[in-house]
Amino acid sequence: KRSSDEHTAREREMNQYGGQQSSDGRHDDDAALTEFLASLMDYTPTIPDELVEHYLGKSGFQCPDVRLIRLVAVATQKFISEVATEALHHCKARQSSVVKDKRDKQQKDKRL
Amino acid sequence: MSDGGKENGKDSEPKTRKPAGGEDFVRAIAKIAVAQICENEGFQSFQQSALEALADVAVRYIKEIGKTANLYANLAGRSECNVLDVIQGLEDLGSIQGFPGASDIHHSLASSGVVREIRQHVSLAEEVPFAYSLPRFPVSKEPKLPPSFLTAGEEPLGEHIPVWLPAFPHPETKSTVPTCNGGVIAGDAARLQEQIKVQERGESSVMCMQQRLAANNGSEAVFGPGDSSKGKRTVDINPFLAPPLLYGEREVSSIVPPPRFIGGAGVANHVTGNMMEGFALASPIEDSQNMLSEVDERNKSMKLDGRPIVRFKLSSARKSLPAFKNVIAENEGDEELACSFGTRDDEKDEMKRRAEQILKESMENPSDPAQL
Numbered sequence: 001k002r003s004s005d006e007h008t009a010r011e012r013e014m015n016q017y018g019g020q021q022s023s024d025g026r027h028d029d030d031a032a033l034t035e036f037l038a039s040l041m042d043y044t045p046t047i048p049d050e051l052v053e054h055y056l057g058k059s060g061f062q063c064p065d066v067r068l069i070r071l072v073a074v075a076t077q078k079f080i081s082e083v084a085t086e087a088l089h090h091c092k093a094r095q096s097s098v099v100k101d102k103r104d105k106q107q108k109d110k111r112l
Numbered sequence: 113m114s115d116g117g118k119e120n121g122k123d124s125e126p127k128t129r130k131p132a133g134g135e136d137f138v139r140a141i142a143k144i145a146v147a148q149i150c151e152n153e154g155f156q157s158f159q160q161s162a163l164e165a166l167a168d169v170a171v172r173y174i175k176e177i178g179k180t181a182n183l184y185a186n187l188a189g190r191s192e193c194n195v196l197d198v199i200q201g202l203e204d205l206g207s208i209q210g211f212p213g214a215s216d217i218h219h220s221l222a223s224s225g226v227v228r229e230i231r232q233h234v235s236l237a238e239e240v241p242f243a244y245s246l247p248r249f250p251v252s253k254e255p256k257l258p259p260s261f262l263t264a265g266e267e268p269l270g271e272h273i274p275v276w277l278p279a280f281p282h283p284e285t286k287s288t289v290p291t292c293n294g295g296v297i298a299g300d301a302a303r304l305q306e307q308i309k310v311q312e313r314g315e316s317s318v319m320c321m322q323q324r325l326a327a328n329n330g331s332e333a334v335f336g337p338g339d340s341s342k343g344k345r346t347v348d349i350n351p352f353l354a355p356p357l358l359y360g361e362r363e364v365s366s367i368v369p370p371p372r373f374i375g376g377a378g379v380a381n382h383v384t385g386n387m388m389e390g391f392a393l394a395s396p397i398e399d400s401q402n403m404l405s406e407v408d409e410r411n412k413s414m415k416l417d418g419r420p421i422v423r424f425k426l427s428s429a430r431k432s433l434p435a436f437k438n439v440i441a442e443n444e445g446d447e448e449l450a451c452s453f454g455t456r457d458d459e460k461d462e463m464k465r466r467a468e469q470i471l472k473e474s475m476e477n478p479s480d481p482a483q484l
Contacts, residue, residue: 029222036231037195043234044241046152047145047170054138055171061178063193071195071230072177075202078233080146080170084153 037067045073052076143167145242152240177201202226 052073146167147158180201185193199221206226207214213225258278261268266279
């Protein structure tokens with residue numbers, strides 16, 4: 001069923017965008033996507049599936065496929081980790097800039 | 113040098129919004145998951161408000177993906193979401209920040225840059241599973257259905273009662289006196305089931321008032337709201353289930369239209385003492401202080417059957433003064449008042465005489481308004 005849906009979606013895109021892609025490329029993309037989704041089942045995202053299912057259900061997302069749940073979980077994890085990484089960079093930059101401004105050689109308190 | 117310090121200042125004040133009752137568990141899980149991700153990044157501590165804010169952001173992100181994917185699915189005429197719907201939703205959300213290939217309008221969704229980025233992230237990041245194992249939630253309780261006639265093996269009492277309806281409670285239930293949720297007229301199936309279990313176990317439990325009605329005993333004691341754990345057994349007479357009074361059993365006054373001479377003062381059956389003071393203030397002769405002291409001495413005008421209607425005093429220009437003996441009884445309680453006239457017969461006669469006197473005077477002076 002999923003492949004048929006993809007097929008219709010592909011056709012829809014073809015009609016919209018003029019079908020510039022070759023059929024081979026399309027199949028490769030689909031194959032890559034399928035393979036990726038399969039590999040998701042091996043990977044356990046930090047965000048549990050039940051949590052994602054609960055909140056997706058709240059917004060009306062209806063899908064019995066676990067791979068999509070994993071995809072959403074991984075996407076959210078990526079988003080949060082990006083935010084956390086940026087925050088860490090900001091934190092470190094703020095610490096280092098304070099030391100530079102005050103030109104203080106003493107060990108500053110690392111707490112913010 | 114510590115890697116992280118305290119993470120703060122990102123979104124220091126989360127909105128003061130009370131989440132729904134069942135949300136606490138889910139939000140706690142979201143907080144744990146977010147904290148685990150951040151710990152993986154290198155943070156060492158977390159301020160509570162910052163953690164709540166970031167968990168809220170993650171929850172909103174999930175909800176937004178779901179909403180957008182559902183939107184695209186509905187747009188395509190489907191009710192169930194597709195992987196391509198999800199990818200399109202991710203593209204929409206990522207379009208603000210940008211992803212590789214966002215400007216390419218003719219790309220297929222399967223080879224979207226979003227998916228590529230996610231794939232990179234999966235391959236690079238460590239796998240950190242969630243710390244706890246979770247059950248599927250929300251856990252829904254199975255409703256306990258009461259046994260029907262068929263399952264209980266009972267015969268319904270009449271042909272008009274189908275066998276698939278819940279069985280009637282046993283008549284032994286009315287002998288035990290469990291507590292009941294007062295005021296619950298609509299039968300609750302769970303309570304009926306519980307009540308049947310009570311009979312088997314012999315313990316006290318919550319029982320519905322409908323049991324009483326089904327027991328078809330109007331004078332049966334019905335209980336006020338009680339705590340099932342305490343197992344109270346107070347017995348109160350439910351006035352709605354008490355047997356109807358026969359005629360003449362209790363004195364009930366007949367309604368008499370207010371006499372015309374009393375005028376616009378109105379008829380008040382249950383005027384309290386304060387109102388009488390209010391009436392008295394209009395009178396130039398008596399003051400409110402004397403009024404209460406004179407309550408004992410005076411008689412009121414009343415109807416022939418003894419139940420007083422008029423509560424205010426007549427002025428001293430009149431020869432007879434209203435009686436106030438029953439005012440005290442009135443203030444003490446309506447029931448007492450109603451009972452009092454049944455017992456004090458001699459006062460009744462005196463009141464009757466006074467009432468007749470007043471009526472005579474009213475006939476003589478029809479245009480004389482009551483001076484209060």
